[in-house]
Amino acid sequence: MKNKFWSTAAAVALMVAASGASAQEVLRLSHQWSTADIRNQVAQIIADEVAAADVDLEVKIFGSKSLFAPREQYTPLSRGQLDMSVLPLSYAGGQRPAYNLTLMPGLVKNLDHAARLSNSPFMEAVEEIMAEDDVMVLVHGYLAGGFAGKDRCITKPEDVVGLQTRAAGKSFEQMLAGAGASITSMASSEIYNAMQTGVLDAANTSSSSFVSFRIYEQVSCYTPAGDVALWFMYQPVLMNKSRFDGLSSEQQAALLAAAEIAEAYYLEEAKKQDEESVRVFREAGVEIAEMTPEDFEAWRAIAQTTSYAQFVEDTPNGQALLDMALAVE
Numbered sequence: 001m002k003n004k005f006w007s008t009a010a011a012v013a014l015m016v017a018a019s020g021a022s023a024q025e026v027l028r029l030s031h032q033w034s035t036a037d038i039r040n041q042v043a044q045i046i047a048d049e050v051a052a053a054d055v056d057l058e059v060k061i062f063g064s065k066s067l068f069a070p071r072e073q074y075t076p077l078s079r080g081q082l083d084m085s086v087l088p089l090s091y092a093g094g095q096r097p098a099y100n101l102t103l104m105p106g107l108v109k110n111l112d113h114a115a116r117l118s119n120s121p122f123m124e125a126v127e128e129i130m131a132e133d134d135v136m137v138l139v140h141g142y143l144a145g146g147f148a149g150k151d152r153c154i155t156k157p158e159d160v161v162g163l164q165t166r167a168a169g170k171s172f173e174q175m176l177a178g179a180g181a182s183i184t185s186m187a188s189s190e191i192y193n194a195m196q197t198g199v200l201d202a203a204n205t206s207s208s209s210f211v212s213f214r215i216y217e218q219v220s221c222y223t224p225a226g227d228v229a230l231w232f233m234y235q236p237v238l239m240n241k242s243r244f245d246g247l248s249s250e251q252q253a254a255l256l257a258a259a260e261i262a263e264a265y266y267l268e269e270a271k272k273q274d275e276e277s278v279r280v281f282r283e284a285g286v287e288i289a290e291m292t293p294e295d296f297e298a299w300r301a302i303a304q305t306t307s308y309a310q311f312v313e314d315t316p317n318g319q320a321l322l323d324m325a326l327a328v329e
Contacts, residue, residue, distance in 0.1 A: 024056045024057065024058060025056060025057045025058070025247060025251065026057075026058045026060055027057070027058065027059045027060065027083040027084055027239075027243070028060055028062060028067065028082060028083045028084065029043050029046075029047070029059055029060065029061050029062065029083065029084035029085065029086070029237075030062045030063075030066075030067040030068050030073055030082055030084070030085045030086075031043060031061070031062075031063050031085060031086040031087070032063070032064065032065045032070035033063055033064065033086075034063065034064055035063060037063075037208070038143070038208065038266070038269050038270065038273060039086045039141075039235060040061065040063050040086075041265070041269070042086065042139060042141065042237060042262045042265065042266050043059070043061050043063075043084075043086055043237065043262075044061065045258065045261055045262040045265055046059055046138070046139070046237065046255070046258045046259060046262050047059035047060070047061055048258075049254070049257065049258030049261055049262075050254050050255060050258050053250075053254035053257070053258070055248070055250045055251045055253075055254045056251070057247070057251045057254060057255070059084065067082070068082065068085075070091065071091045073085045073087050073091070074087060074091065074092035074095065074133075074135070074238075075095070077135055077238060077239075077240055078133040078134050078135050078240070079134075080134070080240050080242055080243060082240065083239065083240055083243050084138070084237065084238065084239045084240070085237070085238050086235060086236070086237050086238075087235065087236065087238055088102075088103070088233055088234070088235045089102045089103075089126075089234050089235070089236060089238075090102050090103035090169065090233065090234070096129055096133070097311075097314050097315040097316070097318070098125075098126060098129050098315055098316075098317070098318070098321055099126070099129075100170075100171060100311060100314075100315070101126075101311060101315075101321055101322065101325055102126070102233070102234035103168075103169045103171060103172075103232075103233045103234065104171050104303070104307060104308070104311065104325075105171055105172050105175045105230045105231070105299060105300070105303045105307055106175075106230055106296065106299050106300035106303045107232070107325050107326070108142060108229075108232035109227075109228050109229070109296065110144070110225070110226075110227055110228060110229060111142060111144055111225075111232075111267060111270055111271055111274075113328070113329075114142035114144075114232055114234075115140070115142075115267055116328055116329070117142075117325065117328045118140035118141075118142070118234075119140070120324070120325075120327075120328045121324055122321065122324035122325045122327070122328060123137075123140070125321060125324060126321075130238070131241060134240060134241045134242055135238050135239070135240065135241060136238065136239050136240075136241040136244060137236050137237070137238060137239075138236070138237040138238065138239050138255065138256075138259040138262075139236055139237035139259045139262045139263045139266060140234075140236050140263055140266075141234070141235055141236055141237070141263065141266040141267070141270065142232045142233065142234050142235065142270065143206050143207070143208065143232070143233055143235055143270050143273070144206070144207055144225035144229050144231060144232050144270065144273075144274055145168060145204065145205050145206035145207055145209070145210070145225060145229070145231035145232075145233070146204070146207065146210070146222065146223045146224045146225050146229055146230075146231065146277075146291075147202060147203070147204050147222075147223040147230075148202065148203050148210060148215050148216075148219040148221065148222045148223070148286075149163070149201065149202045149219055149220065149221045149223075150195055150200070150201050150202065150218060150219050150220060151201065151220055152220070152221060153221035153223060153287060153289035154202055154221070154223055154289070155223055155289050155290065155291045155292070155295045156291075156294075156295040156298055156299070157179035157180070157298050157299055157302055158179070158180075160176055160179050160180060160181040160202060161179065161180035161181070162180065162181075162182070163181050163182065163201040163202045164181075164182045164184050164199065164200055164201045164202070165181040165182065165183060165184065165200070165201065165202045165203065165204065166183075166184050166185070166186055166191055166194065166200055166202070166203040166204065166205070167183060167185075167203075167204045168188070168204050168205045168206065168231060168233070169233075171303075171307040171310075171311065172204055172230075172231065172307070173185065174306040174307045174310055175299065175302050175303045175306050175307045176204070177306070178302045178303075178305065178306035178307075179299075179302050181202070184199060184200060188205045188206070188209040188213060189213060191203045191205065191209075191213060191215055191218075192213050192214060192215060192217070192218055195215070195218035195219065196218055203215065203219075204230075204231055205231070206231070206233065207224065207225055207273045207274045207276075207277040208273050208277070210222070210277050210281070211273075211276065211277050211280050216280060216281045216284040216286050217284065219286060220286065220287060221286060221287040221288075221289050222277075222278075222281040222286050222287070222288055222289070223288075223289045223290070223291055224274055224277055224278050224281070224288065225274045226274070226290055226291065227290075227293075228291050228292070228293055228295075228296040229291060229296075230291070230296070230299055237259065237262065239255075308322060
């Protein structure tokens with residue numbers, strides 16, 4: 001009888017443990033970067049904070065393109081085949097042209113301005129479009145970038161005249177072509193070799209890419225993101241809205257609290273990346289140039305007749321969205 005009692009008790013304990021394990025919700029979060037990247041660190045903060053909240057919820061991170069190809073994440077996210085993603089929103093610009101406004105030259109001046117843009121009626125309008133696809137924003141975040149020139153500094157439009165230039169995004173290509181540059185399209189990972197072989201004279205990309213791909217070995221001058229810059233890319237943490245709505249109130253609260261911590265970290269670390277890029281280039285003997293507010297306005301004037309005009313032509317309600325973005329001080 002005693003052995004039978006303990007066998008029954010053990011079976012009940014196993015059943016309770018199994019039901020407890022199965023009750024834990026698991027959210028799959030996909031992104032394209034390594035574990036050392038700021039965007040993975042933002043995702044990890046969410047996972048760690050949610051785990052610490054002890055609400056039977058786990059955020060499981062799939063980095064380095066291990067779950068979905070970088071530009072193929074938005075569709076499965078909207079269909080509920082993926083729970084969460086750290087995603088440059090402009091990747092989905094082909095499906096939703098309005099998203100191209102989140103990678104537009106001269107729209108954002110600096111990272112503090114980007115944070116204000118993220119909490120503006122403009123972003124609310126973008127989020128309404130996301131909601132139509134069953135997608136919501138958990139964490140807002142922009143990353144900045146700059147210019148590098150092989151033989152000259154690039155701060156104002158006339159500096160790129162006649163240069164073979166790589167730009168980050170179609171809108172930047174349109175603006176640079178409007179300024180008189182010749183455009184060569186390639187991934188940021190190919191910039192180093194292209195400069196080394198004389199294919200490129202100048203490049204535009206993110207601060208982190210300039211450092212991680214060692215572009216400082218191939219250029220004489222670097223114009224980083226400082227008080228003003230042209231290149232900003234919105235790269236939020238997104239979530240399937242139905243999946244979020246299906247969580248318990250405690251789980252939702254834990255996710256939102258984690259997102260608030262992650263968003264503050266994202267902004268501060270993005271600023272540090274810009275500062276770190278300056279240190280790395282300066283130590284490599286590269287001249288550091290600064291873009292002035294006057295330079296910024298000159299670039300924006302060209303963008304208005306090239307990138308902005310094309311966006312308005314291609315996008316339903318494009319002029320209204322553009323005006324909302326430009327209205328953010």
